[in-house]
Amino acid sequence: xxxxxxxxxxxxxxxxxxxxxxxxxxxxxxxxxxxxxxxxxxxxxxxxxxxxxxxxxxxxxxxxxxxxxxxxxxxxxxxxxxxxxxxxxxxxxxxxxxxxxxxxxxxxxxxxxxxxxxxxxxxxxxxxxxxxxxxxxxxxxxxxxxxxxxxxxxxxxxxxxxxxxxxxxxxxxxxxxxxxxxxxxxxxxxxxxxxxxxxxxxxxxxxxxxxxxxxxxxxxxxxxxxxxxxxxxxxxxxxxxxxxxxxxxxxxxxxxxxxxxxxxxxxxxxxxxxxxxxxxxxxxxxxxxxxxxxxxxxxxxxxxxxxxxxxxxxxxxxxxxxxxxxxxxxxxxxxxxxxxxxxxxxxxxxxxxxxxxxxxxxxxxxxxxxxxxxxxxxxxxxxxxxxxxxxxxxxxxxxxxxxxxxxxxxxxxxxxxxxxxxxxxxxxxxxxxx
Amino acid sequence: xxxxxxxxxxxxxxxxxxxxxxxxxxxxxxxxxxxxxxxxxxxxxxxxxxxxxxxxxxxxxxxxxxxxxxxxxxxxxxxxxxxxxxxxxxxxxxxxxxxxxxxxxxxxxxxxxxxxxxxxxxxxxxxxxxxxxxxxxxxxxxxxxxxxxxxxxxxxxxxxxxxxxxxxxxxxxxxxxxxxxxxxxxxxxxxxxxxxxxxxxxxxxxxxxxxxxxxxxxxxxxxxxxxxxxxxxxxxxxxxxxxxxxxxxxxxxxxxxxxxxxxxxxxxxxxxxxxxxxxxxx
Numbered sequence: 141x142x143x144x145x146x147x148x149x150x151x152x153x154x155x156x157x158x159x160x161x162x163x164x165x166x167x168x169x170x171x172x173x174x175x176x177x178x179x180x181x182x183x184x185x186x187x188x189x190x191x192x193x194x195x196x197x198x199x200x201x202x203x204x205x206x207x208x209x210x211x212x213x214x215x216x217x218x219x220x221x222x223x224x225x226x227x228x229x230x231x232x233x234x235x236x237x238x239x240x241x242x243x244x245x246x247x248x249x250x251x252x253x254x255x256x257x258x259x260x261x262x263x264x265x266x267x268x269x270x271x272x273x274x275x276x277x278x279x280x281x282x283x284x285x286x287x288x289x290x291x292x293x294x295x296x297x298x299x300x301x302x303x304x305x306x307x308x309x310x311x312x313x314x315x316x317x318x319x320x321x322x323x324x325x326x327x328x329x330x331x332x333x334x335x336x337x338x339x340x341x342x343x344x345x346x347x348x349x350x351x352x353x354x355x356x357x358x359x360x361x362x363x364x365x366x367x368x369x370x371x372x373x374x375x376x377x378x379x380x381x382x383x384x385x386x387x388x389x390x391x392x393x394x395x396x397x398x399x400x401x402x403x404x405x406x407x408x409x410x411x412x413x414x415x416x417x418x419x420x421x422x423x424x425x426x427x428x429x430x431x432x433x434x435x436x437x438x439x440x441x442x443x444x445x446x447x448x449x450x451x452x453x454x455x456x457x458x459x460x461x462x463x464x465x466x467x468x469x470x471x472x473x474x475x476x477x478x479x480x481x482x483x484x485x486x487x488x489x490x491x492x493x494x495x496x497x498x499x500x501x502x503x504x505x506x507x508x509x510x511x512x513x514x515x516x517x518x519x520x521x522x523x524x525x526x527x528x529x530x531x532x533x534x535x536x537x538x539x540x541x542x543x544x545x546x547x548x549x550x551x552x553x554x555x556x557x558x559x560x561x562x563x564x565x566x567x568x569x570x571x572x573x574x
Numbered sequence: 575x576x577x578x579x580x581x582x583x584x585x586x587x588x589x590x591x592x593x594x595x596x597x598x599x600x601x602x603x604x605x606x607x608x609x610x611x612x613x614x615x616x617x618x619x620x621x622x623x624x625x626x627x628x629x630x631x632x633x634x635x636x637x638x639x640x641x642x643x644x645x646x647x648x649x650x651x652x653x654x655x656x657x658x659x660x661x662x663x664x665x666x667x668x669x670x671x672x673x674x675x676x677x678x679x680x681x682x683x684x685x686x687x688x689x690x691x692x693x694x695x696x697x698x699x700x701x702x703x704x705x706x707x708x709x710x711x712x713x714x715x716x717x718x719x720x721x722x723x724x725x726x727x728x729x730x731x732x733x734x735x736x737x738x739x740x741x742x743x744x745x746x747x748x749x750x751x752x753x754x755x756x757x758x759x760x761x762x763x764x765x766x767x768x769x770x771x772x773x774x775x776x777x778x779x780x781x782x783x784x785x786x787x788x789x790x791x792x793x794x795x796x797x798x799x800x801x802x803x804x805x806x807x808x809x810x811x812x813x814x815x816x817x818x819x820x821x822x823x824x825x826x827x828x829x830x831x832x833x834x835x836x837x838x839x840x841x842x843x844x845x846x847x848x849x850x851x852x853x854x855x856x
Contacts, residue, residue, distance in 0.1 A: 143773065171773070178605060247605075263776040268769070288768035333595060396822055417591060 155444025156300030158465030180250030209348025210239035280439035314433035321427030327377025330414030355524030575628030611694030649775035665798030672708025
């Protein structure tokens with residue numbers, strides 16, 4: 141007879157680790173199964189760690205978690221082919237501990253998180269793929285792995301198997317993922333001596349900078365670019381909706397987009413001399429509110445990327461992952477304590493906890509955002525060009541009076557987008573952000 | 575029969591970077607793995623156990639994190655695991671390492687007599703192939719290095735017959751047990767652990783021995799103190815002068831992609847095709 145655990149967690153990313161940690165800490169018997177060689181070996185993220193979500197799980201995580209730099213400056217760039225217009229926000233407030241967010245390298249961070257999961261008492265096994273869920277009627281009762289004697293049982297299975305969400309799909313809990321609901325992101329980690337990073341980005345010690353970029357770098361596709369400073373490396377990447385890549389008439393490939401971005405005259409000097417340490421690509425579920433599937437059922441709950449819990453507008457994902465993982469584990473703990481079984485009815489608390497948390501509130505707030513940007517590529521081509529041209533016109537001193545320059549700028553906007561188009565775009569944006 | 579398999583946890587050398595300024599190895603973030611050569615030793619030990627019964631005990635010297643490497647060996651089917659770990663072992667070269675491991679094997683032998691000690695051919699980080707022979711010498715065991723096959727083991731007569739890869743051929747050697755075997759790579763294929771073993775390994779309490787528990791008698795022979803090896807110079811490999819070029823191709827099949835890429839390479843290096851053909855015809 142195979143073993144039975146209280147909880148099986150499939151996957152050892154942020155959501156899986158949060159779930160396994162929370163459940164094990166509460167004394168439940170937990171088996172966590174990870175496909176990669178070690179937790180973090182297969183994981184891809186920018187990555188920014190938002191402290192709050194982790195604080196609620198491991199309050200003193202700062203003592204030993206491998207953190208790269210805390211962010212003291214956020215830059216937002218709108219780029220055309222030669223230039224960018226940007227805003228920088230830097231505050232000494234961000235330099236006061238406890239810091240609010242950090243750059244991290246996931247391979248290291250996840251390994252650390254997993255060591256905490258083991259300390260909490262969960263059993264973690266790697267290099268093992270869960271092939272399918274075991275059902276007893278319509279109740280999930282365990283999983284089957286790709287190893288000999290691979291059946292193992294549990295009261296609750298928490299699905300933290302990532303964006304492709306293969307298990308839930310196989311079990312028929314939701315359908316195929318849609319190209320319009322996922323972004324494809326590519327990134328590189330470039331090694332650079334610490335002193336070089338600190339000189340180039342005007343930071344010291346463990347201070348870091350984040351640059352978010354959008355505009356012509358994505359070739360009219362809906363997406364954004366990013367640059368994060370790590371301790372002795374820089375992470376640089378770009379991502380666009382998969383459906384846009386598919387439909388793009390130029391057939392730009394993701395890596396070509398990244399190469400072009402690296403060659404941009406405003407970006408190239410920042411990364412000059414960087415030696416590539418790592419490159420990777422990953423899907424990000426960016427379908428938002430409308431794409432979140434059914435998140436619980438008889439004996440199962442779904443967390444993190446598998447449930448599409450990503451706030452694409454604010455580039456938040458791992459914090460939603462950890463929060464959903466924690467809430468799912470808390471639901472399992474409560475169900476165990478209540479002793480009334482683990483049918484959907486007993487796990488419904490998970491959904492209400494999600495609804496009450498920032499997770500669903502934020503996703504709801506931006507529910508229309510994906511479709512606004514999706515159908516209106518002018519936000520990624522025309523406007524960035526116009527804004528950059530306007531700045532150039534206004535800031536170039538060439539003997540032309542400023543009033544004439546203003547007129548020129550306004551007419552350039554009018555020429556590219558009709559007045560109705562401009563007003564419509566403004567309205568769409570207002571609606572989407574409201 | 576009691577077999578001891580010595581392993582080392584090493585940084586995955588495929589992922590190691592050399593620091594461009596200091597030429598030192600950057601270990602940070604590089605995953606630690608079981609020295610791949612040692613896995614051939616472990617599999618061979620497990621096969622002997624399958625055939626003759628008995629017990630396989632794993633032994634490793636290293637920092638506390640090396641416990642993971644030992645647990646992995648438990649998942650493959652080893653019965654017991656000892657981690658010899660103590661700050662005073664730090665900085666050990668092969669001389670000091672073989673001293674410490676030999677002492678630990680003596681301790682293990684007190685619990686149950688050891689018949690065969692296995693090690694890998696060498697480690698991928700040190701590449702010396704000295705620790706195995708060092709242990710054999712210190713324990714007075716027959717030494718069989720670069721073994722490619724165990725042809726026969728006669729437990730009644732206490733003899734073992736092995737094939738050993740040597741220059742220009744294969745030596746067939748027979749000797750008495752107890753002995754120490756360093757196993758050649760590529761000689762067997764590691765098994766895939768069943769789920770039950772994975773769970774058992776995750777739970778397994780690896781025994782941790784400090785220098786006293788490991789039976790170290792002379793502390794001047796371990797760690798940095800016991801290591802006469804001196805690193806006189808560290809230098810990195812010379813980077814290639816030619817930079818990699820990126821080519822984008824649109825072809826549908828792997829065949830067309832490769833033909834297209836080859837065509838592009840030949841266009842960029844006009845003499846290359848001729849040179850290759852000239853060489854091929856010689």
